[in-house]
Amino acid sequence: MNSAVIVFPGSNCDRDLAVAIEQVTGRAPAMVWHRDTELPDGTDFIGLPGGFSYGDYLRSGAMAARSPIMRAVTDAAGRGVPVLGVCNGFQVLTETGLLPGALMRNAGLNFVCRPVPLRVENSQSLFTSQYSAGEEIAIPVAHHDGNFQADAATLDRLEGEGRVVFRYLDSVNGSARGIAGILNDAGNVLGMMPHPERAIEAAHGNTDGRKLFEGLVESVAA
Amino acid sequence: MKARVFVTLKPGVLDPQGKAIHHALEGLGFGGVNDVRAGKLIELDLADGTSDEDIEGMCRKLLANTVIENFRIERLETAA
Numbered sequence A: 001m002n003s004a005v006i007v008f009p010g011s012n013c014d015r016d017l018a019v020a021i022e023q024v025t026g027r028a029p030a031m032v033w034h035r036d037t038e039l040p041d042g043t044d045f046i047g048l049p050g051g052f053s054y055g056d057y058l059r060s061g062a063m064a065a066r067s068p069i070m071r072a073v074t075d076a077a078g079r080g081v082p083v084l085g086v087c088n089g090f091q092v093l094t095e096t097g098l099l100p101g102a103l104m105r106n107a108g109l110n111f112v113c114r115p116v117p118l119r120v121e122n123s124q125s126l127f128t129s130q131y132s133a134g135e136e137i138a139i140p141v142a143h144h145d146g147n148f149q150a151d152a153a154t155l156d157r158l159e160g161e162g163r164v165v166f167r168y169l170d171s172v173n174g175s176a177r178g179i180a181g182i183l184n185d186a187g188n189v190l191g192m193m194p195h196p197e198r199a200i201e202a203a204h205g206n207t208d209g210r211k212l213f214e215g216l217v218e219s220v221a222a
Numbered sequence B: 001m002k003a004r005v006f007v008t009l010k011p012g013v014l015d016p017q018g019k020a021i022h023h024a025l026e027g028l029g030f031g032g033v034n035d036v037r038a039g040k041l042i043e044l045d046l047a048d049g050t051s052d053e054d055i056e057g058m059c060r061k062l063l064a065n066t067v068i069e070n071f072r073i074e075r076l077e078t079a080a
Helices: A012-023 A069-078 A088-096 A153-158 A210-221 B015-025 B052-064
Strands: A004-007 A030-033 A045-048 A083-086 A102-104 A111-120 A136-143 A147-149 A164-168 A178-184 A187-190 B002-009 B041-045 B067-076
Touching: A004 A012, A004 A069, A004 A102, A012 A210, A045 A069, A045 A088, A069 A083, A069 A088, A083 A088, A088 A102, A088 A187, A147 A178, A153 A178, A164 A187, B002 B052, B041 B052, B052 B067
Parallel strands: A004 A030, A004 A045, A045 A083, A083 A187
Antiparallel strands: A102 A147, A111 A136, A111 A164, A164 A178, A178 A187, B002 B041, B002 B067
16 A cells, blocks of 8 residues: 655654554555645555644644645545545645534633544444444544534534544534544545544554554555 | 734634633623634735735635634725
8 A cells, every 4th residue: 555644844643643554554654745746656545644734823724734735635535545634634634625614622622632432433434444333442632623513514414424434422622413533525535633543553552543544454455 | 005804703603712711801800791702813914906806815715714714804004
């Protein structure tokens, strides 16, 4: 699998994401700088890492969403290449318009940093085929702006189309309907606030995130 | 010429920062504050002749996230 991890100024989970991808796929991803305008030929998976791109200036993810590489990412997403945005990566995807809604300041105003219980609501996606439907897992979160909001019609559509992939099982950040991760309408772009790359090996104390990357490998190989 | 862009949360969008400011004002003993909404003011120094459409484009493409925010543009006459 030929993966690419996009690196913005202020990304800080790019290396974690790269390590997770290499451990599961056996191949290190290309690290692609935000000023680049093209992805490596044959890229079949793109990861947008967590962090604080551009210092969260203006709005979280707003500046990164307008950086040159995001045109190439948007084109690739349009061709069906799987894209995973974690935390700040999710914020970048909503700011780019690849995913609906917006991620606002946590309702409690606090930065939340702890493992949180999630339910896998859709086990049929490109990313979640290794989980079972309704499976409960724990994945760490670490964010200040994870409060997912969209208008009621959009939320209803996301729910109705099975695009709510992960849901918080307790109160984390005020997200509408407890939404922790969503898919685009084509199903190849996933944004999620929890960090699966921080839960892939025994040393992390938790390997619940590993199946996401394993599922992705299967989907890309299929 | 200069312009100011006011970016505000749409009505009905939860504003935790405004709520926190509200609580802090009450904590300071200011009564009679019914609600607080926090927004942003962005000042632009622009080439003369920049059109309204250009400024609106800036707002739509970057300065405001129209999913959750409204914007209002105020042109300021440049002091000679």
